Amino acid sequence: MSASVTAERKPSRFATAAWRERAEEALLPPLVALLVALICGDLLILSYGQSPLEVYSLLIEGTWGNAYGFGQVLYKATTLTFTGLAVSFGLRAGLFNIGGESQLAAGGFAAALAGLALPGTTPLILALPLCIIAAGAAGGLVGAVPAILKTRFGAHEVIVTIMLNFIVLAFLNWMIAEHLHVPETLHTPEIRAGALPRLADMFPAFHGSAANLAMIVVLAVAIAVWFYLFRTSGGYGLRAVGLQPDAAEYGGISVGRVWLKALTVSGVIAGMGGINYVLGYKHYYEDGFAAGAGFLGIAVALVGRSNPFGVIIAAFFFATLSQGGLAIHAFVPKQMMDVLQAVVILAVAMSVPEVRRVLRGSRRRSDA
Amino acid sequence: MSGGPVRTTSAIRMEGIDKYFGPIAANRGASLDVAPGEIHALVGENGAGKSTLMRILGGLMKPDAGRVEIQGRDVTGWSTNEAIAAGIGIVHQHFMLVPTLTVAENLVLGSEPTRNGVLDYARAAASVQSLSAETGLKVDPARKVADLSVGEAQRVEILKVLFRGAKILVLDEPTAVLSPPEVRELWTVLRGLRDKGDTIVLITHRLDEVVDLSDTITVMRAGTTVARIRTAETTPAEIAKAMVGREVSLSAGKRVAPSAAVESRSNRGLEVRNLAIRGSRGNRVVDGVSFAVRPGEILGIAGVEGNGQTELIEGLAGLREVAEGQILIDAVDITSKRVDERHDEGLSHIPEDRLRRGLILEYSIADNLILGLGKTFTRNYVIEQQAVLTNAGEQISSFDIRPPDAALAARALSGGNQQKVVIAREMSRGFSVLLASQPTRGVDVGAIEFIHQRLLEARAAGKAILLVSAELNEVLALSDRIAVMYRGKFAVVMPASEASEEVLGEYMIGTKKGAA
Numbered sequence: 001m002s003a004s005v006t007a008e009r010k011p012s013r014f015a016t017a018a019w020r021e022r023a024e025e026a027l028l029p030p031l032v033a034l035l036v037a038l039i040c041g042d043l044l045i046l047s048y049g050q051s052p053l054e055v056y057s058l059l060i061e062g063t064w065g066n067a068y069g070f071g072q073v074l075y076k077a078t079t080l081t082f083t084g085l086a087v088s089f090g091l092r093a094g095l096f097n098i099g100g101e102s103q104l105a106a107g108g109f110a111a112a113l114a115g116l117a118l119p120g121t122t123p124l125i126l127a128l129p130l131c132i133i134a135a136g137a138a139g140g141l142v143g144a145v146p147a148i149l150k151t152r153f154g155a156h157e158v159i160v161t162i163m164l165n166f167i168v169l170a171f172l173n174w175m176i177a178e179h180l181h182v183p184e185t186l187h188t189p190e191i192r193a194g195a196l197p198r199l200a201d202m203f204p205a206f207h208g209s210a211a212n213l214a215m216i217v218v219l220a221v222a223i224a225v226w227f228y229l230f231r232t233s234g235g236y237g238l239r240a241v242g243l244q245p246d247a248a249e250y251g252g253i254s255v256g257r258v259w260l261k262a263l264t265v266s267g268v269i270a271g272m273g274g275i276n277y278v279l280g281y282k283h284y285y286e287d288g289f290a291a292g293a294g295f296l297g298i299a300v301a302l303v304g305r306s307n308p309f310g311v312i313i314a315a316f317f318f319a320t321l322s323q324g325g326l327a328i329h330a331f332v333p334k335q336m337m338d339v340l341q342a343v344v345i346l347a348v349a350m351s352v353p354e355v356r357r358v359l360r361g362s363r364r365r366s367d368a
Numbered sequence: 369m370s371g372g373p374v375r376t377t378s379a380i381r382m383e384g385i386d387k388y389f390g391p392i393a394a395n396r397g398a399s400l401d402v403a404p405g406e407i408h409a410l411v412g413e414n415g416a417g418k419s420t421l422m423r424i425l426g427g428l429m430k431p432d433a434g435r436v437e438i439q440g441r442d443v444t445g446w447s448t449n450e451a452i453a454a455g456i457g458i459v460h461q462h463f464m465l466v467p468t469l470t471v472a473e474n475l476v477l478g479s480e481p482t483r484n485g486v487l488d489y490a491r492a493a494a495s496v497q498s499l500s501a502e503t504g505l506k507v508d509p510a511r512k513v514a515d516l517s518v519g520e521a522q523r524v525e526i527l528k529v530l531f532r533g534a535k536i537l538v539l540d541e542p543t544a545v546l547s548p549p550e551v552r553e554l555w556t557v558l559r560g561l562r563d564k565g566d567t568i569v570l571i572t573h574r575l576d577e578v579v580d581l582s583d584t585i586t587v588m589r590a591g592t593t594v595a596r597i598r599t600a601e602t603t604p605a606e607i608a609k610a611m612v613g614r615e616v617s618l619s620a621g622k623r624v625a626p627s628a629a630v631e632s633r634s635n636r637g638l639e640v641r642n643l644a645i646r647g648s649r650g651n652r653v654v655d656g657v658s659f660a661v662r663p664g665e666i667l668g669i670a671g672v673e674g675n676g677q678t679e680l681i682e683g684l685a686g687l688r689e690v691a692e693g694q695i696l697i698d699a700v701d702i703t704s705k706r707v708d709e710r711h712d713e714g715l716s717h718i719p720e721d722r723l724r725r726g727l728i729l730e731y732s733i734a735d736n737l738i739l740g741l742g743k744t745f746t747r748n749y750v751i752e753q754q755a756v757l758t759n760a761g762e763q764i765s766s767f768d769i770r771p772p773d774a775a776l777a778a779r780a781l782s783g784g785n786q787q788k789v790v791i792a793r794e795m796s797r798g799f800s801v802l803l804a805s806q807p808t809r810g811v812d813v814g815a816i817e818f819i820h821q822r823l824l825e826a827r828a829a830g831k832a833i834l835l836v837s838a839e840l841n842e843v844l845a846l847s848d849r850i851a852v853m854y855r856g857k858f859a860v861v862m863p864a865s866e867a868s869e870e871v872l873g874e875y876m877i878g879t880k881k882g883a884a
Contacts, residue, residue, distance in 0.1 A: 019775070231753075233746040236735070243730050249687060250717070250725040251740035252708030 026310060030303050033347035034317075040343045041336070048332045055328050062327020063320045069327065071199055071209025075281065076293075076319035077312070078215045079104070082273025083297025084315050085218075085225050086139075086266045088306040090157075092229055093262030094242035099146065099161030100270040101294025102168035103139040107271025109172050110138030111278045112285035115191025127193035131279055132217065132272055139271015140264050142168055147263035151256040157263060165294075176287045187286035196280040212280030219312075221269060226308040238262055270294060299345045317344075377440040379404040379536055379567040380425065385434035387420050394420040395431070396591040400569075402536075402584070404439075407558060407568045409578040409599070412588035413611055413784070413812030418571050421588070422538050426458045427451035438536070457534025459525045461541045465513045471524050472496045472509035475531045499531055504557050518672065519550035526557070537561065538569045543577060547672045548840065548873035555581055575604040575813075576841075587611055612814045635699045637662040637832030638684070638801040643693035645676075645683045652691070653679045655856035661832040663800065666823065668847030668864070669836045670872050676856040677836045678720060681805045684834070685717045686710045687725075697801050711740055716799035718790055720806040720836070726790040727778045734760035734774040737793045744797075763792040768818070784815030791819060795826065802826060805836045820846060840869050854878050 042052040063069045083100040090097035097103075114134035118127050146160035180188045199211040229235040240248040241258040249255050277289045300318055304310035318341065325337030380402040387395040395417045402408040410418050423429040425436065427448040436444045438454055446454075465474050476492045483491075496509040505523045513521060522542060529537060539558075543551045558568055558581065572578060578585055579599060587595040587610040595610040638661040647653035654676045661667040671677055682688035684695055686707040695703045697713045705713065719725040727736050734756050738745045745755050760774035767788045769781070778786055787807070794802065804823060808816040823846060827833055837843050843850055844867060851861040852875035859875040874880035 021777075231751055232749045233742040233751055234749060236738075236742065236751060240728050240731070240739070244724070244728050246724050247726065247728050247739070249707065250685070250719055252706065252711055252742075254706070 026305050026307060029305070029348050030310070030314065033303065033344045036347040037340045037343045041340050044336055044339065045332055050331050055331055058328050058331065059320075059324035063323045067203070067205035068207065068209045069323060071206040071211035072323045073316065073319045074199070074215055075210040075212070075276065076322055077315040078211075078218050078276045078280075079273050079293045080296060080300050080315035080318055081218045081222060081312050082276065083270050083294050084300030084304055084311040085222060085308060086268075086270035086273070087297045087301035088304065088308065088311055089225060089229075089269060090262050090266040091301055091306045092235075092242045093238045093258055094245065095150075095259060095262055095266075096158050097143065097146075097161055097263060097266045097270075098158055098298065099142060099164050099168075099267065099294075100297040101290050101292070102165040102172075103142045103267045103270035104273045104290045104294040104297075105172055106142050106168055106274070107135035107139040108274025108278045108289055109175070109285050110271070111135040111194070111274050112188050112191055115194040115279065115283075116188065118193035120192035122193040124194070124196075128196070128279070131191075131194035132275055135274045135278075136268040136272045139274070140268035142271070143267015144260075144264045147260045150263070151260050157259075173287050176285070180285075182284075185286075186288070187282070187284045190283045191278070194279050195283050196275070198280065210281040212276070214276040214280040217272070217275065221272065222308040222312055225269070229308070234261075270297065296341075299341065299348075303344060303348050376404065378402060378437070379406075379439060380569070381435075381437040381440075382421065382425065383435050383437075385421060385424060385436070386432045387417075387424060387429065388432055393591045395424070395434075397593075398434075398588060398591060399593045400425075400586055401596065402567060402569060404567050405562060405565050406583040407562050407570060407581055409582035409585045410569055410571045410588065411575070411578055411585060411607060411611060413814070416588040416611070417591040418588055419540065420591075422458065422540065422569070422571065425451070425538065426456055452532055452534075455533055455535035456538070457529025457532060457536065458538045459522070459529055459540065459542060463521050463525055465521060465524060465528075467514035468512065470510055470512055471507055471516070471527075474513055474524060475509075475528050479532070496527070496531070499527060503527070503530060504560050505530075518674070519546050519553070522546070522554070523557075530561075534566075536567045536569070538571070540571045542570070543572065543574065547876045548869050549877055551577075575607055578607060579604055589613060608813050612812065614814070634662060635696075636800070637665070637698070638834060639694075639696040639699075640684070641694040641696075643680070643683060643695065644691045645679045645688060646691050647679060653856050654683060656693070657853075657856075657858055658693075659851065659858065659861065661801070661834050663830045663832050664827060665849070666827050666833040666835055666847045668843035668850045669834070669853050670840055670843045670850055670876060671853035672876050673838055675853045677853050678805075680853070681717075681720065681803050681834075681836055684803055685715070685719075708740070711797060714798065714800035715803070716794040716797055716801065717803040718794050718805060718807050720809065722783075722786055722790050727786055729779040730777055732760075732775050732777055733764065733769065733781070733789055736778050736789050737763050737796070739793060741793065741797055759796070763789075763796060767792040782812075784811045787811050787815065787819065791822060795822065800831060802831055802833045803836075804833060806838060807835070808837070808839065808842060816842075840872060843872075844869070852876055854881075 045052045045055045063073050083104055086100050086103065087097055111131045111134055114131045115127070118130065142164060145164060146155070146157045149155040149160050150157050176186055176188065182189055196213045198206070200206040200209060229239060237248060237253040238258050238261070240251065240253055241255050245255050248258070273293070278285050282289075296318055300311055300314045303317065304312070304314035321337045321341055325334035328334065378401050380400060382398065382400040385395045385398040386393070398417055398421050400410065400421060410421070412418050420429065424431050427446045427450060430445045434444070435442060438456070443450065443454065466477070469477070472489065472493045475496050481488045481491045481495070493509045500507060500509070505527050507516070507520055507523050507527065513524065516524065526537070542554060546554065562568055570577070570582060582599045585595070585597045585599055585602065585607060586593055587597070587607060589611060597607070640660070641658050643654055643657045644652050645654035657680065659667065669677055679688055683690050686705065690703055693703070694701055697710070697715055700713055702710050702713050702715070723729065728739065737760050738756055745752055745759070757774055763769065764772045764774060769785050769788050769792065778789060781789065791807065807823065808819050811819065820842070823833060823835070835843065835846060844864060847864045849861060850864050850867045850872065852859045852872055854875060855878070859878070859881055
């Protein structure tokens with residue numbers, strides 16, 4: 001066989017094509033979704049008799065335009081990154097974890113319990129890891145249930161995680177309402193240890209915003225998830241199972257074990273998200289604090305294409321919409337932002353393969 | 369060489385056909401000219417654009433450029449319904465029948481004869497019967513399709529298009545799933561149809577069939593038509609050269625005598641004792657099979673597909689539960705070991721379905737080359753990128769994988785190159801036993817030659833190889849001994865020197881039974 005020695009110089013050209021394709025695949029759907037959302041937003045704003053330009057500039061002003069608004073975006077993006085990473089981790093293994101909402105709540109609850117149980121004198125360097133571990137363990141526990149039911153009995157994880165949301169949230173509600181609440185409220189007493197410094201403590205301009213150092217934690221988690229998925233043998237196997245379980249099995253990867261791991265770790269990550277509110281913001285657990293951030297994590301994961309760094313960007317995007325809704329409330333109802341969110345999610349869900357096909361077709365024709 | 373100007377109006381005339389899928393050209397200036405009443409073979413490597421051209425003919429796709437004429441009428445860009453109405457009938461490679469319905473019901477589907485709004489079954493059966501008698505396509509109209517053999521199901525497919533009045537038949541790889549006697553029967557039927565005046569286009573990449581049956585041959589390469597030849601004026605070697613664009617040895621290197629390396633009395637290699645495997649419906653699809661493959665030996669398994677070969681290989685590879693029996697590699701019992709443990713014991717496996725099992729299509733070539741080899745390329749659970757890329761570079765050049773880009777997704781490769789990735793990987797692990805299941809399926813002539821060479825090299829290096837193939841030629845050319853699998857059992861095991869297509873064929877369809 002004529003194994004060509006010159007082969008070594010050739011790859012660069014192909015490599016560029018491969019990279020361009022990969023970048024296209026990662027970036028196009030979210031960008032198209034954003035464009036569609038902007039157009040819909042324009043129409044909606046016009047229907048209220050307002051100027052889109054003015055409303056959008058107000059939106060930017062109220063979010064990225066001042067320290068408080070930006071701090072709120074940071075805070076919201078932190079929780080959404082946790083839940084988005086959690087959903088992504090499952091998706092990479094081909095599993096849909098819809099249980100982020102209850103895993104997030106369970107994590108927050110466990111973090112608060114740990115913070116309450118530790119003596120007030122515990123240094124942060126010790127209290128923080130303990131609280132994070134408690135949060136992760138609680139989320140992982142909730143995530144392990146569908147994992148075990150799926151691998152042992154073949155129960156579909158979507159059904160189990162949805163149903164588990166009700167059970168876990170009801171259980172937490174009962175724990176708070178019956179046992180742990182401060183009278184007249186639905187929250188626990190303030191934690192004694194593990195409270196994270198807020199950004200405002202260091203930069204007074206952020207005064208009043210909830211942004212806190214949990215975002216450092218989530219950044220570390222995002223990097224860890226990326227490293228695990230793309231640089232370790234475990235991540236190689238996990239993605240293989242997500243793409244082609246039959247081929248993974250053929251390659252000696254235990255599909256069941258990967259499922260177990262993926263759903264459990266997904267729960268751990270979502271659970272850790274609880275620290276943002278409990279350790280960083282309120283310093284207590286309050287019933288219903290998750291407020292849909294677990295569910296929105298699904299959208300974040302989809303828009304972020306299940307890539308940890310894409311997830312961060314998507315989390316900022318959704319956090320901006322959510323915070324921006326408050327800023328423009330005087331001109332158009334803040335529910336408009338919910339509509340835009342929905343448009344983005346729908347557009348991403350629809351555009352994934354189709355957009356690429358259309359664009360490639362047109363490029364070919366212009367080349368020819 | 370060329371067919372020259374055709375006096376009569378062509379049955380099919382396609383000219384300057386372009387069809388792009390994104391940046392990839394499936395057809396580029398392709399042409400086809402089929403005279404009425406002939407059997408016309410359309411040949412070419414995988415990905416040469418044959419199927420796309422036929423989809424355009426059948427109205428399933430519209431060409432980006434070019435012109436399609438049927439009997440002199442311009443029909444470019446027509447719909448499937450128009451194509452059917454004009455008498456084009458395409459028999460697909462994969463059967464499109466409803467298994468729970470009878471033959472007659474399948475045939476009349478879409479144009480059911482009714483009486484008072486109810487299916488007139490008697491009339492349907494009668495018209496099927498008469499068509500069947502007329503064409504020689506024998507099949508019982510009252511039987512359920514699910515109960516038919518593959519050959520019978522194919523007859524029903526052909527009947528179905530004839531029933532709709534097809535005068536121009538296109539058959540896509542019709543013999544891929546047939547045993548030799550069934551192939552001969554099909555040839556008789558096709559010749560009969562031609563003599564009746566029907567026009568037949570036969571897509572295939574088996575050159576013996578082309579020479580056997582066709583009147584004219586169109587050869588495609590890389591999306592375009594490179595030759596149109598009268599069959600009487602050519603040879604298989606010439607056709608192969610046109611297909612591949614270079615000289616090809618067709619004989620799979622008819623082997624150098626039985627290998628002296630076979631250690632017949634050793635207990636090394638693969639040994640299988642009384643193996644039984646259950647199918648999805650609980651039946652014993654592998655029913656008490658015992659054999660051994662010794663180092664330096666190739667044991668070929670022939671058989672019509674669906675007689676337990678797939679399950680046998682999956683059982684040996686650890687992908688399917690074994691009901692009874694034992695599997696040993698180099699005298700170590702691996703019956704209850706996991707896939708990765710079997711790898712460690714020296715098992716390597718080229719799976720029959722590379723798209724489903726053998727490759728992770730979204731992974732790069734480099735990543736696919738380490739599937740199941742994780743331990744070699746990781747340190748403390750972290751994949752050593754540099755080692756992976758070095759390995760990819762080596763395999764790409766020694767297996768001539770094209771394009772030579774380690775970062776390219778496996779999905780983007782042609783079938784032959786995908787298979788080279790699989791084979792490169794399976795040969796790069798330290799192994800003593802190789803399961804090679806349909807190693808050249810859907811692979812073009814050039815790559816087949818290459819793969820055969822590699823298998824023979826492995827044999828010479830003292831590996832024990834179990835070869836399963838639907839291609840009798842391949843089994844005959846490569847094996848030291850040949851077993852025929854029929855209904856889950858080995859109908860016979862014989863030295864390759866005593867085997868021939870005729871002998872194996874009879875065991876394959878069960879007309880002859882021997883002591884295994």
